[in-house]
Amino acid sequence: MQCVTICTKNDLSELKQVIENQFSAKYHRFFQNENGLKAFTLNKKDLPEISIPMAKWINQSIFKNKIQKIIANKYQLLTEEERLQICLISIQRLKEENTGFNDMIRKQLLLQFELNNQLNLEGFVTFCLKEYQTELELLIEECLEEYLTEKDYYEFLELLRYFAEVEESRFGSLIIRAQKDGSYHYFDENLYDITSECKEIFFKDFADPEASEDDILVSILIILLPEQIYFLNAEYIQNTNILQTLKAVFQDRLLIDSGNHHFITGREL
Template sequence: MIYDLRITTASGTAFPEMISQRFKWIREQGYSVSMLSKQLEDGREAYDIQLRGNHDNQIFRNEDIVYIFKHQLSELIAEHILLEWESTLVKKEIRKSGRGLSGEEQRTVYDKAVQFLNRCNENESLNLLMNYGRKNKIAHRVLDYIHDNKLLVVEGFINFCLQDYLTEIRFAVELAMEELKNEKEYNDFVTLLRYFVDTQVPKIQEVNIMMDENGVFNMWDGKGIKIEDNYMSYYLDDMLLNEINFDDVLISILITISPRRIILHNVAELGNEPVETIKRVFKDKIRMCSGCERCRKHLNKNTQP
């Protein structure tokens, strides 16, 4: 026997299967990798992993094989932590930081936090690279640790040697809780706006909305007549001071004139967030233009070289 290590981790994980499926190259060099498991009194599982063999040759010495084995084992343990411990760590942090949350809210925070950890960028390749970086960082810590130790208790190793990893989890949970808070405030805001819409007497039959290439919106009624600019001038000072944006002004004007029907043109250029807010506030009053003369002119203008 040239190397042995005991790893203690939670029971019922896929860790034994991971061990049995790895180390193919080392086995091909004539070495054997074995594992004995033992359930401890506290319910955890202890795995005694042994590397056996003595096949010094001109290319690899025994110490080279041991180093390669430790390196591969470190990567395996890092995967084990990310795949089977991260979920537990996130839930633990949510219980600690979100004590006032309902069960459903905790589940929402969990889903968001996991998404932040694994898919923090819209670029899929960048996500893969960042996740590889997280795994690689943990693997290096494991490799340093098992260089001088014959026992690795996974939970203790995480708590004492992976503080930066726990900080990432804490930050992801904080972001998730903040996003949940913002969503709740947004939903309350939409509910209030919907109340105003439902209690307002309609002042106009139809409003059409189109956003131009400069981000300025134009509105006209069902007869094609431009809606008076005095609605816009009411909010002009706040817009100049950057206290409100065009999206907020658009919604405020629509609530003020309370049309029976709202037709959205060139929806792709209106932006997803304001469109979704308008849909939620005005609900059944919303219509999407399927391609009128103004939309075609706007499209042709933007596609001309």
């Protein structure tokens, strides 16, 4: 029987438990010293099967520490809290996208054992997974951009919320009816259709012919600052995040209904 051995400075207890639970009939043996588990040996013919949980373990355990080191080294200008948040987002993304990463690691494991019967895990990670580490750095950069974008978004929402609170309302009750095509129709409290007037106000102030319906909606509400906002046919809203934005900014002034009736009179629009 030809055996292969993996040596490492890392704790192997989690990998040991996974392998023993899934492959109890397979030949494998873990070596333990006073500092914990340091190496294990298995039958080479079992490697293709056992390499699957091994790759997953390397991805989730070894590269969790890699993420922390990359962020600490590359993003020193960020605060400790910001680095922690980016680290958490990156680890979550790594879990979500682990299939491609696991396959990449597994292929390299099998390739290395075609050449040698012994593998040092630290050397394997450093020298054989350079492509993986490049992908990991790109993932962290994407998570950084996502974090900063979200941070800017919430800061912007705070400004809009403050503005909506301190500025005097310029309109009474505004009724908004979502359409199946993603557009919105606007009505005053007497149920008069004022869609054209509202859009005219928007284009007069912003003059952006490429603005989306959602951009126009938010801008109209910020311009008018209605005392009360009634939203009808919410199930037709294509961008569900828009409701979260409106709730964050206007809070109790926003009432949402999935039906097709006026909130006050019961009359259909």
